[in-house]
Amino acid sequence: MAVTLTVNGQARTVDADPDTPLLWVLRDELDLVGTKFGCGQALCGACTVHLDGTPVRSCQTALGDVGDGKVVTIEGIQGREAEAVRAAWVSLDVVQCGYCQSGQIMSAVALLAENKKPTDPDIDAAMDGNVCRCATYHRIRAAIHDAARRLEA
Amino acid sequence: MHMLQKLEPGVVSGLAAALSGAAQTPLSRRFVLAAMGGAGIGLVLGLRPEMAHAAPAGADTAGQAFNPFVRIAPDGTVTVIVKHLDKGQGIATGLATLAADEMDADWSKVTTQFAPADAKTYGNALFGGAQGTGGSTSIAASYTVYRNAGAAARAMLVAAAARQWGVDPSTVKVSNGVVSAGSRSAGFGALAEAAAKEQVPAEPKLKEVSAFTLIGKEGVHRVDNVAKTTGARIYTQDLKLPDMLVAVVAHPPRFGATPKSFDATAAKAVKGVKDVVMVPQGVAVLATTTHAAIKGRDALKVDWDESKAETRSTADILADYRGALTKPGLPVEAHGDVEAALKAPGVKLVEAEFEFPYLAHAPMEPMNAAAQVKDGAVTIWTGCQFPSADLPNAARTAGVTPDKVEIHTLWAGGSFGRRALASSDFVVEAVAIAKAHGKGVPVKLVWTREDDMKSGYYRPVYVHKVRAAVDASGKPVAWHHHVVGQSILAGTFFEQVMVKNGVDETSIEGTHGAYDIPNMKVELTTMKAGVPVLWWRSVGHTHTAYAVEVMMDQLARAAEQDPVAFRLAHATDERLKAVIRLAADKAGWGTPLPAGRTRGIAAHKSFNTYVAEVAEISLADSGVKVERVVAAVDCGVVVNPDVVRAQIEGGIGFGLGAALHDAITLDKGAVEQANFDTYAPLRMSEMPKVEVHLVASAAAPTGVGEPGVPPLAPAVANAVLAATGRPVHRLPFAGQAFKPA
Numbered sequence: 001m002a003v004t005l006t007v008n009g010q011a012r013t014v015d016a017d018p019d020t021p022l023l024w025v026l027r028d029e030l031d032l033v034g035t036k037f038g039c040g041q042a043l044c045g046a047c048t049v050h051l052d053g054t055p056v057r058s059c060q061t062a063l064g065d066v067g068d069g070k071v072v073t074i075e076g077i078q079g080r081e082a083e084a085v086r087a088a089w090v091s092l093d094v095v096q097c098g099y100c101q102s103g104q105i106m107s108a109v110a111l112l113a114e115n116k117k118p119t120d121p122d123i124d125a126a127m128d129g130n131v132c133r134c135a136t137y138h139r140i141r142a143a144i145h146d147a148a149r150r151l152e153a
Numbered sequence: 154m155h156m157l158q159k160l161e162p163g164v165v166s167g168l169a170a171a172l173s174g175a176a177q178t179p180l181s182r183r184f185v186l187a188a189m190g191g192a193g194i195g196l197v198l199g200l201r202p203e204m205a206h207a208a209p210a211g212a213d214t215a216g217q218a219f220n221p222f223v224r225i226a227p228d229g230t231v232t233v234i235v236k237h238l239d240k241g242q243g244i245a246t247g248l249a250t251l252a253a254d255e256m257d258a259d260w261s262k263v264t265t266q267f268a269p270a271d272a273k274t275y276g277n278a279l280f281g282g283a284q285g286t287g288g289s290t291s292i293a294a295s296y297t298v299y300r301n302a303g304a305a306a307r308a309m310l311v312a313a314a315a316r317q318w319g320v321d322p323s324t325v326k327v328s329n330g331v332v333s334a335g336s337r338s339a340g341f342g343a344l345a346e347a348a349a350k351e352q353v354p355a356e357p358k359l360k361e362v363s364a365f366t367l368i369g370k371e372g373v374h375r376v377d378n379v380a381k382t383t384g385a386r387i388y389t390q391d392l393k394l395p396d397m398l399v400a401v402v403a404h405p406p407r408f409g410a411t412p413k414s415f416d417a418t419a420a421k422a423v424k425g426v427k428d429v430v431m432v433p434q435g436v437a438v439l440a441t442t443t444h445a446a447i448k449g450r451d452a453l454k455v456d457w458d459e460s461k462a463e464t465r466s467t468a469d470i471l472a473d474y475r476g477a478l479t480k481p482g483l484p485v486e487a488h489g490d491v492e493a494a495l496k497a498p499g500v501k502l503v504e505a506e507f508e509f510p511y512l513a514h515a516p517m518e519p520m521n522a523a524a525q526v527k528d529g530a531v532t533i534w535t536g537c538q539f540p541s542a543d544l545p546n547a548a549r550t551a552g553v554t555p556d557k558v559e560i561h562t563l564w565a566g567g568s569f570g571r572r573a574l575a576s577s578d579f580v581v582e583a584v585a586i587a588k589a590h591g592k593g594v595p596v597k598l599v600w601t602r603e604d605d606m607k608s609g610y611y612r613p614v615y616v617h618k619v620r621a622a623v624d625a626s627g628k629p630v631a632w633h634h635h636v637v638g639q640s641i642l643a644g645t646f647f648e649q650v651m652v653k654n655g656v657d658e659t660s661i662e663g664t665h666g667a668y669d670i671p672n673m674k675v676e677l678t679t680m681k682a683g684v685p686v687l688w689w690r691s692v693g694h695t696h697t698a699y700a701v702e703v704m705m706d707q708l709a710r711a712a713e714q715d716p717v718a719f720r721l722a723h724a725t726d727e728r729l730k731a732v733i734r735l736a737a738d739k740a741g742w743g744t745p746l747p748a749g750r751t752r753g754i755a756a757h758k759s760f761n762t763y764v765a766e767v768a769e770i771s772l773a774d775s776g777v778k779v780e781r782v783v784a785a786v787d788c789g790v791v792v793n794p795d796v797v798r799a800q801i802e803g804g805i806g807f808g809l810g811a812a813l814h815d816a817i818t819l820d821k822g823a824v825e826q827a828n829f830d831t832y833a834p835l836r837m838s839e840m841p842k843v844e845v846h847l848v849a850s851a852a853a854p855t856g857v858g859e860p861g862v863p864p865l866a867p868a869v870a871n872a873v874l875a876a877t878g879r880p881v882h883r884l885p886f887a888g889q890a891f892k893p894a
Contacts, residue, residue, distance in 0.1 A: 024442060028442040028443055032384075033384075034383070034384020035384070036388075036517070036566075039602040039829050041830070044602075073384070074384035075384050086382050090378050090379055093374055093378050093799065094378070096241035096243070096799060097516065097517060097564075097566045097567040098377060098386055098566070100517045101381050105382060125838075127837040128836045128838050131517065131829060131836065134806075135803045135806020135810070135840065136799075136802075138806070139799070
């Protein structure tokens with residue numbers, strides 16, 4: 001059935017059942033493949049997107065539950081926090097395989113939008129749902145602190 | 154299991170030696186500049202407009218080929234053709250750095266592209282010429298190749314400029330992508346067309362180390378760091394091709410089982426499902442979307458033939474292995490008289506039985522591959538780690554000759570060894586499905602996380618028994634080490650050359666040689682199990698380093714000596730001693746720690762790289778908390794110090810996650826873990842503070858993808874020993890109670 005949702009500021013209409021996970025709508029119907037499939041069970045965070053500014057796991061968010069909510073993906077994330085996070089990520093060469101990094105960045109941007117100066121425990125709490133098998137955690141932590149400093153400036 | 158039947162013996166021995174970290178052949182100085190001809194070498198995908206970003210920057214049309222490794226576009230973009238898979242380890246950056254430095258290129262204009270499957274041009278010298286990535290060989294194998302390629306391109310640019318300007322080539326300078334002589338100057342792009350026609354120098358002059366501008370320098374950023382922070386980087390999982398179907402497969406519940414029959418009625422009723430086919434690996438549901446294929450697979454009913462399946466549980470397998478410890482194994486290493494030395498008067502005897510679980514690689518991108526079988530030809534898209542296996546395996550599966558197979562390598566979301574295997578399991582599965590479907594359309598095989606966790610190829614289970622002794626002066630005088638486990642190489646094309654007298658080098662590498670022990674005996678008993686096994690980041694060193702280094706701490710205690718001093722007194726290799734000293738110094742070894750914290754050290758050479766790690770831990774009700782790890786690394790010449798540090802940091806995290814939590818276990822042959830809840834990866838809150846210190850060295854460069862892993866678990870275990878007085882002989886730590894002494 002035809003469902004209209006707002007993704008990255010645009011109204012998009014897709015032909016999909018309401019029980020379809022948002023992840024597969026984004027990836028297979030809308031070609032927004034920056035949002036990754038990692039576990040399908042909300043255990044790894046690779047599929048993290050923002051729904052009305054809150055980070056959610058798109059693999060466990062049904063299309064029918066999105067309603068009027070505004071979906072933002074890695075392709076559409078903008079603003080001061082997003083810019084600071086990306087600049088920090090590039091400056092510290094955080095990425096390795098990179099497959100989890102869309103989700104990491106979406107979680108980090110949401111953290112900084114809520115908390116301008118997160119401590120290590122704040123970061124651990126906010127980022128614990130995002131798995132990185134390359135274990136870039138050490139640099140993610142440093143990059144979030146770096147992004148926070150950039151936001152202060 | 155489909156196995157490669159024929160590979161030239163030299164290829165196999167080189168490959169197996171490299172993958173196992175055994176002696177490597179010296180770097181060849183000979184430089185082969187095969188003519189490129191006009192053949193395009195990039196990805197040419199028939200992409201939908203929305204997917205235009207899937208085409209790599211600087212694709213096949215990007216300007217002039219100077220040699221198989223360097224192209225220059227009219228806009229001055231330098232494309233370095235990368236002959237190894239980058240699965241996060243940063244090899245694209247490393248190889249590009251080598252070529253760009255010799256070219257004096259502008260690093261901001263350097264991009265990379267993966268090489269096609271062509272072992273003649275892109276083979277790995279340390280794999281005997283086979284094309285593949287593994288054994289931490291890429292930099293060692295390619296250091297001179299890429300420097301030569303860059304130096305040759307530079308010489309041709311200089312020659313072209315000299316010819317155009319009518320000046321002597323010796324007066325032409327190159328700096329940061331600009332060629333100049335006197336008042337004249339030109340960018341690489343403007344000279345590329347003419348330069349590519351210049352004679353290719355047979356022995357291009359390489360820079361002196363002091364002239365390096367990129368190699369070994371800080372601040373040379375990764376080539377992939379922007380695309381991987383914007384969501385633009387395309388992996389196999391993201392691939393879309395015209396008319397492509399997505400395949401999700403019902404795999405057997407037990408290893409060795411095969412599909413007997415299936416009922417696809419309900420699966421075919423799922424909207425979007427186009428076909429259901431049986432292949433040797435299982436029953437595949439093909440659909441227009443991933444979600445439809447998953448739903449179709451869930452609705453499938455399959456009857457399995459389990460007559461040849463592995464039906465033992467982990468406890469049964471371990472009991473069988475422990476039983477094997479009571480009988481002599483095959484000799485691996487023997488010198489002196491171990492039994493006499495262990496019984497000599499005045500010695501202190503230490504005995505231990507170690508146990509190591511099956512481990513999954515579980516990279517973030519579950520296994521996948523796209524295949525098209527059409528008009529007698531096969532095209533494959535995947536994060537291809539081992540073209541010299543995948544190409545012939547794909548050809549055999551499709552029933553075509555190898556020259557009819559084309560492989561497009563895409564960036565991979567991790568591997569840790571999983572994407573390099575003799576059987577090419579998931580590549581072959583994709584080809585088999587595409588062939589069975591028979592419509593000639595591309596088919597993207599997608600494994601779910603559960604498929605990835607349950608469908609095999611694990612670090613094998615091992616048990617070790619070690620009996621060792623120190624004499625009255627505190628010197629280690631005897632060491633008897635018996636390893637029992639499955640062979641990674643058995644049943645593969647490696648077996649014929651790499652398994653000698655029944656001994657698989659990958660089972661025992663790292664058990665001996667690091668310390669001076671006058672009486673030593675190492676034995677191996679190779680067991681059979683129906684569980685598919687494979688190298689897992691650092692291969693045999695994943696377990697041998699643990700047994701050796703925990704034992705060394707126990708012996709140091711028996712000798713009443715400090716663990717660092719004890720190692721330094723008995724290590725045989727100055728480079729190993731140097732990393733031990735550096736790690737201990739930087740970690741403040743011997744200085745007081747806050748209450749409740751202890752330190753442990755371990756050091757190990759693997760893949761010709763030396764790493765020592767000091768772990769600082771505390772014990773909580775929840776188990777071991779690793780607070781800080783200080784590592785020292787000697788990998789010879791460092792190409793990119795920050796990439797080296799990143800690999801060691803990652804190796805520490807990867808090793809720690811496994812040591813803390815992980816085990817794949819079997820219940821009557823069925824894997825009990827399915828996803829990241831039951832196979833828990835390391836998470837942010839568990840990541841210690843990490844410091845990596847590099848030893849300045851002029852020695853030949855060696856790899857760093859794997860060597861950060863082996864010392865981590867024993868360093869943590871030795872910190873636990875320091876806290877509790879009790880050694881830890883079983884991994885993972887989860888489920889074991891550690892009480893402070």
